[in-house]
Amino acid sequence: MIACPECGSKLTIADDVVQNEIVECESCGVELEVTNLTPLQVELAPEEQEDWGE
Numbered sequence: 001m002i003a004c005p006e007c008g009s010k011l012t013i014a015d016d017v018v019q020n021e022i023v024e025c026e027s028c029g030v031e032l033e034v035t036n037l038t039p040l041q042v043e044l045a046p047e048e049q050e051d052w053g054e
């Protein structure tokens with residue numbers, strides 16, 4: 001079992017998750033990137049910066 005780095009809730013991650021997949025914490029909704037599979041590790045996903053070309 002792995003905990004959300006943002007809120008500490010236990011994360012439910014599918015067995016067929018792949019490296020670099022983005023998963024969402026069900027508790028706080030933060031996006032997490034799978035950085036390692038064995039052992040399973042996640043990090044906060046870098047926020048997409050919308051570039052509106054201002």
Ligand SMILES: [Zn+2]
Pocket residue numbers: 004005006007008009025026027028029030
């Ligand atoms: Zn969370």
